[in-house]
Amino acid sequence: xxxxxxxxxxxxxxxxxxxxxxxxxxxxxxxxxxxxxxxxxxxxxxxxxxxxxxxxxxxxxxxxxxxxxxxxxxxxxxxxxxxxxxxxxxxxxxxxxxxxxxxxxxxxxxxxxxxxxxxxxxxxxxxxxxxxxxxxxxxxxxxxxxxxxxxxxxxxxxxxxxxxxxxxxxxxxxxxxxxxxxxxxxxxxxxxxxxxxxxxxxxxxxxxxxxxxxxxxxxxxxxxxxxxxxxxxxxxxxxxxxxxxxxxxxxxxxxxxxxxxxxxxxx
Amino acid sequence: xxxxxxxxxxxxxxxxxxxxxxxxxxxxxxxxxxxxxxxxxxxxxxxxxxxxxxxxxxxxxxxxxxx
Numbered sequence: 001x002x003x004x005x006x007x008x009x010x011x012x013x014x015x016x017x018x019x020x021x022x023x024x025x026x027x028x029x030x031x032x033x034x035x036x037x038x039x040x041x042x043x044x045x046x047x048x049x050x051x052x053x054x055x056x057x058x059x060x061x062x063x064x065x066x067x068x069x070x071x072x073x074x075x076x077x078x079x080x081x082x083x084x085x086x087x088x089x090x091x092x093x094x095x096x097x098x099x100x101x102x103x104x105x106x107x108x109x110x111x112x113x114x115x116x117x118x119x120x121x122x123x124x125x126x127x128x129x130x131x132x133x134x135x136x137x138x139x140x141x142x143x144x145x146x147x148x149x150x151x152x153x154x155x156x157x158x159x160x161x162x163x164x165x166x167x168x169x170x171x172x173x174x175x176x177x178x179x180x181x182x183x184x185x186x187x188x189x190x191x192x193x194x195x196x197x198x199x200x201x202x203x204x205x206x207x208x209x210x211x212x213x214x215x216x217x218x219x220x221x222x223x224x225x226x227x228x229x230x231x232x233x234x235x236x237x238x239x240x241x242x243x244x245x246x247x248x249x250x251x252x253x254x255x256x257x258x259x260x261x262x263x264x265x266x267x
Numbered sequence: 268x269x270x271x272x273x274x275x276x277x278x279x280x281x282x283x284x285x286x287x288x289x290x291x292x293x294x295x296x297x298x299x300x301x302x303x304x305x306x307x308x309x310x311x312x313x314x315x316x317x318x319x320x321x322x323x324x325x326x327x328x329x330x331x332x333x334x
Contacts, residue, residue, distance in 0.1 A: 026334030036332060051333025054273040054326065061294040066332055082333050092306075096328050099308050100301035168334065217334030 010245065012213050014190055015106060015138035015159035017076065019046045022207070023237045024078065024192060026217025030226065033069040039220050040070065043230035049078045049108055049215065052097045077101055078140065080108040085121070087111060087128035094132060107132070108162070108194075108215075110142035118168040118195075122149045126156065133157040142194050145179040147186060154189050161187055162194035162215060165206065169218045171198030174205055184210040200229075200236035207240025208248070271324045282321070287314040295327070302327050 012019040025045040030036040040048060048070055079097035081090040094107045111128055113121035120143055132139050133156060140160040141153050150161045163183055166172035173196060174180060184191050190212035197203055197216040206214050214237055223229030268279045272293075279292075286309055290296055302309050303326040309317050319325060 027332040028334045030332065033332075049334055050330040052328055053331045055295070055298070055300055055329040057273060057293055057327070061298075065298065066330055067299055077330070079330065080333055095308055096301045096303060096326075097330075099310065100299060100328065100330060215334075 010241070012190065014140065017106065019076070020044075021046045021234070021237075022213035022241060023203075023233055024049065024194075024213055024215035025220060025230070026215070027066060027070065028217050029221035033064065033066060035226060036066070037069045039226045039230040040075075041230075042227045043220065043234050045075075045234075047076045047078050047215075049080050049217070051082045052079055052093050052100070072101060072104070076106065077104060078106060078108045080142075081110050081128075083112070084110070085112050085115075085124075087124045087131065090124075090128045091131055091135075094137060095135070098137070105136055106138045106140070106159075108140045108142060109158075120144055120164070122146065125149075126152060129153055129158055130156050140192070145176050145183065147179060147182040150183045150191075151186055154187060158189065160190040160192055160212075162192045164195035165193050165202065166196030168195045170196050171219060171222075172196050173198050173202035174209075177205065177209055180206070180211070181209055200232040203233055203236040204240035204243075207237055208243050210244055213237070268321045270319055270322065273325070273327060283318045285315055286317045286319065289319060289325070290314060293327070298329070300327050300329050 012022050021044050023043055023045045024047040025040055025043050026049045027036050081093045084090040084093055090109055090111050098105055109128055111121050111124040113119050122144055125141060125143060129139050129141055138159045140162055141158045142162045143149055143153055145163040150163060153161055163180060165174040192213040192215055193206040193211050194215040197214060197219045203214045220226050220230045220233060268282055269276050286302060304319060305324050
């Protein structure tokens with residue numbers, strides 16, 4: 001892995017789809033669609049999440065929609081089930097999303113347990129995942145950082161596991177890197193950290209642990225300069241990935257090791 | 268005829284209306300949407316063949332910004 005050109009072939013592969021970028025980005029919380037598109041362009045993300053909601057029927061028909069700014073033929077859409085608290089709601093939402101996107105079946109499943117913490121209800125998540133996978137969806141699944149649940153979700157056929165770093169929108173970064181490491185070490189599908197990233201170093205740490213990618217929304221959208229933060233996140237993920245592939249030096253907590261020679265000291 | 272569209276009661280002339288006619292009336296023809304009648308998704312290929320009647324619950328959804 002010492003070849004400097006090894007990164008050219010270091011693609012993120014999810015359910016047979018290949019991507020250059022390991023940064024997945026949400027489209028919520030921006031001030032307008034123009035900012036959304038500018039931030040996503042700066043991030044060079046290829047996968048964007050969207051929510052599925054009732055169309056505003058009173059809206060002016062000439063008003064542009066999100067899809068006008070982010071054409072589905074240029075970006076890979078990842079419809080989510082934000083706001084769903086039961087497996088039935090999540091399944092219904094994703095079936096509607098598939099119809100909306102002309103049969104596109106790569107989706108992000110999240111079933112929430114509580115509106116204050118937005119913590120996932122992993123039991124309902126597992127139930128929904130089984131039904132969706134049987135219905136032909138490629139399911140990327142938002143979950144807790146419980147390694148047993150992560151493995152169960154992989155075993156039932158989820159194409160990517162997306163453990164939270166911390167609560168959605170909290171910006172608290174990775175609260176339990178050790179659990180995340182256990183999940184990564186035991187996974188045979190991509191592990192993509194989703195939720196809680198706050199700044200660039202959070203994303204870099206995730207990649208240095210060996211994550212295959214990072215999904216974020218608030219960290220970019222609510223930065224003081226969202227476009228600059230999107231650019232920072234792109235670099236953060238690239239540098240974390242290179243550091244991971246390069247193989248870090250070992251930590252030596254109790255002993256120093258000089259970088260300069262100890263021979264031929266001037267006396 | 269009254270039907271529920273996205274949770275609100277709306278009045279229509281006649282006793283039934285095709286999904287395509289409804290989409291036309293709501294000016295959604297050039298927009299991307301998915302439509303559900305009483306919990307069942309209606310394929311975009313069958314909008315002319317599906318009728319809505321008194322009391323039907325219709326959901327018309329689209330994609331919005333989200334994480």
